[in-house]
Amino acid sequence: MEGLKAVVEALIFASESPLNVDKMADVLEDVDRKDIRDVLSQLVEEYRRETRGFWIVEVAGGYHFRTKNEWSPWIKKMKRGKPSTLTPAVMETLAVIAYRQPVLKAEIDKVRGVDTGGAIKKLLEKKLVRIVGRKDVPGKPIIYGTTQRFLEVFNLRDLSELPTLRELKELQE
Amino acid sequence: MEGLKAVVEALIFASESPLNVDKMADVLEDVDRKDIRDVLSQLVEEYRRETRGFWIVEVAGGYHFRTKNEWSPWIKKMKRGKPSTLTPAVMETLAVIAYRQPVLKAEIDKVRGVDTGGAIKKLLEKKLVRIVGRKDVPGKPIIYGTTQRFLEVFNLRDLSELPTLRELKELQE
């Protein structure tokens, strides 16, 4: 297809969330997936190599444009507003949920040794964590897991890209 | 300045509204306006000339990235299947119906303190809510309830999986 590379570039650019090959193939009906993958890797490589303001990253199961890290001081300055950071308590809770999901609040409380209700609420509000369901035991406790947005925010392709917990392995031996 | 072109590119990309030279000069304190203008016209020219998915256009007194017109059929197609979010008013109406069903419009209006006709219509369109029946009283008011689709969208096995307010309270500090 004539201009396939440019179309793929336009689609990723126009998409508000990371775009995967399936979705692209859906839109570009007659185009071979292999061809899409080919222009994709060409694009990724070009943006990576050239000195540009942004590039294509593989995140949350798809491709998306993101500014390159090195320009963040200027962009921050332009945006002025302070990015809302998560407190250590909330970050710890998020880490437990990310690595232990699907997980119950009681389990998170146990690991952290404190009540984590406030932190979970904050994470739900920020849409980093979601209610996955309820466990089929008396009291039907709520099960938590991370969201697509969690992957997007922490620049992860998928959950398997989470850094491995080295020490925990040692403990289990 | 080293990489000025890339920084300018990144700023336009990340900006929420068209970015003008004044704003760029503000952010890039030590850089000469003339230099900014130079890289800007280089960028505009490059994106115009190359076969790309998007380019830089001058709108509303500033510079802005926009997809090139020729790809709009594909972009429109991609955006067609995009899931939409519910406005707070519609979400609140849905919450009242979900937790109070089977429920009359008059009851929903009373709880929300406003006329919820529009919100209910939207929910019926989205197939999240349906008419369960009519009450056998004068006027035969319509009784509303949630649908199977409601359960699917919110990832619930059945209505008893709906979280309670008490559970939400438990999550507060």
Place this chain on the structure above:
Amino acid sequence: MDYEFKLDQFEGPLDLLLFLIRKNKIDIYDIPIALITEQYLKYLEIIRSLNLDEAGEYLVLASTLIHIKSRMLLPVPEEAETEEGEGDPREELVRQLLEYQVFKEAASALETRPVLERDVFRRGSHEGDVEGTPEDEALVEAGIFDLVAALERVIAASGSRELLEIDLEKISLADRINEIMEILAKNKSLTFHELLGEASSKRQIIYTFLAVLDLVKLRMVRAFQNESSGIIRIFLAVEE
């Protein structure tokens, strides 16, 4: 020992304990429990004197430490040690500490990643990139938390007391009511027995019964009993 520490320095009792272990340069696998307990309690006193709300959270671990300390003072019964698995009383605590440490580290590892809207940015504006993007009415993106949060807003705004306590049993009943109304919409009328025939569990039978009662009360259905046969037949109160 100096007590200089920031009030918000600790994320909880385990964090305080880890801090003490590091401060005293202690081997985590061989904690001198008497020393650590003493120091922990001193910090706890400060936290309490400052009236921190979270002091209560530190109490549980304090009692655990005291308990371990007392157990370590007791002579170990000779045969019990290996036979019944009565190991080191510190074992469970060490395990908990190590696990907590792992997640604390994982949290900081996550933070070193290029975080969106902090280190890297998405395209700022999506307005006007394509004109006239139609919306598919059928697709909705929403989480269950948004729904409860919306309900909370409604209640906060209306001050409605009756809404405060949501009865999940009643909601389960709504499920059954929906089903029965659907069945009745298809089959003009049904006997009570036929409706029950659909119910598989005892729970479902109860809900079917309650649902029919509710529906009658709500004037959505009408129930008639045949004088001679005693069969109860249920009709939609209002034909669509």
